Amino acid sequence: MAYLGKLVPKRWRRDRKVVPVVRMQGAIGMAAPLRPGISLASLAGPLDRAFETKRAVAVAILINSPGGSPVQSRLIYQRIRQLAEKHEKPVLVFVEDVAASGGYMIALAGDEIYADPSSIVGSIGVVSAGFGFTEAIKKLGINRRVHTAGERKAILDPFAPERKADVEHLKALQREIHDVFIGMVKERRGDKLTEDDDTFSGLFWTGGHGLARGLVDGIGDLRGVLIEKYGEEVEPKLIAPDRGFLFRKPVGGIGFGRGLELDGIADAAISAIEERALWARFGL
Numbered sequence: 001m002a003y004l005g006k007l008v009p010k011r012w013r014r015d016r017k018v019v020p021v022v023r024m025q026g027a028i029g030m031a032a033p034l035r036p037g038i039s040l041a042s043l044a045g046p047l048d049r050a051f052e053t054k055r056a057v058a059v060a061i062l063i064n065s066p067g068g069s070p071v072q073s074r075l076i077y078q079r080i081r082q083l084a085e086k087h088e089k090p091v092l093v094f095v096e097d098v099a100a101s102g103g104y105m106i107a108l109a110g111d112e113i114y115a116d117p118s119s120i121v122g123s124i125g126v127v128s129a130g131f132g133f134t135e136a137i138k139k140l141g142i143n144r145r146v147h148t149a150g151e152r153k154a155i156l157d158p159f160a161p162e163r164k165a166d167v168e169h170l171k172a173l174q175r176e177i178h179d180v181f182i183g184m185v186k187e188r189r190g191d192k193l194t195e196d197d198d199t200f201s202g203l204f205w206t207g208g209h210g211l212a213r214g215l216v217d218g219i220g221d222l223r224g225v226l227i228e229k230y231g232e233e234v235e236p237k238l239i240a241p242d243r244g245f246l247f248r249k250p251v252g253g254i255g256f257g258r259g260l261e262l263d264g265i266a267d268a269a270i271s272a273i274e275e276r277a278l279w280a281r282f283g284l
Contacts, residue, residue: 016055016233017057017230018057019056019060019226019230019234019236020049020051020060020238020239021061021062021236021237021239022046022061022239023062023064023238023241024076024103024106025064025065026064026065027067028067028068028072028076029068029071030069038068038072038106039069040072040075042242043076044079046241047079047083048083049239050083051086052087058089058090058091058092058230059089059091060094061093061094061109061110062096062222063095063096063099063107064096064098064103065099065100066103067100067103067123068101068103073102073106074184076106077109077184080106080109090111090112091110091111092112092225093109093110093112093114094114094115095113095207095216096116098119098120098121099113099115099121100121100123100204101124104121104123104215105181108189109188113215114216114217114219114222114225115207115210115219116219119210120205120206121204121206121207122203122205122215124185124202126175126177126181126202127174127202128170132158133159134159134160144157144159146160152166155169155170156170185200189214189215192217193213194214196213199215223236
């Protein structure tokens, strides 16, 4: 019987061990028609299919993200945990180049987190960056005209002088979001964390140093870890993403190619610049 079992196609064998794999690549929340990025909307379908896969012994998440929207990061984290509890499936997270800031927040959804020795992990903090153009518009002879209902509606306007009260308000918001992030790390990593003041400072580390700090559980790659856990016959199964913008039917507007609108090109260009700046923080 054992011999005959080997003749049965792998997909029909009852003893096969399947691990669905969902890949998350790019900045979080920076969506554009040509650059869908990482968001709950783009991942809800693949995550549902992964956890509903028959004979799945676990679900694997591949993460390669420098961060982005804290809201989308937390929404994705929550969806993974909800599905894991509903289907009673362990979640294994594998870091590729980077799981930093919001990328690491998503990684916290894993029951176990693995990284490459050269992966970048951490950056547990909140950042807001911009530019000030007050001197530039003076030299160019430009008058800034902003009309609001609400005296502080236009706070942190890059074309107006920075006000101390506005900065204090922004920092208060950042501290609140940072506290939420810290709470998630402590809840999920528990006593695995080492006592170190730098852990929540916004700094980031290699996978090896992340392991020493308790931010990850081990050094390894997806296939190697799965074989070690479930044997040589384990079958990783990549869950295809939902069909993207280029495959959708155009919905009016100025057409370009297959439903590609001109404003979509501009959005994609801006999104690409913002995402490039995020990756550059980690030398990538």
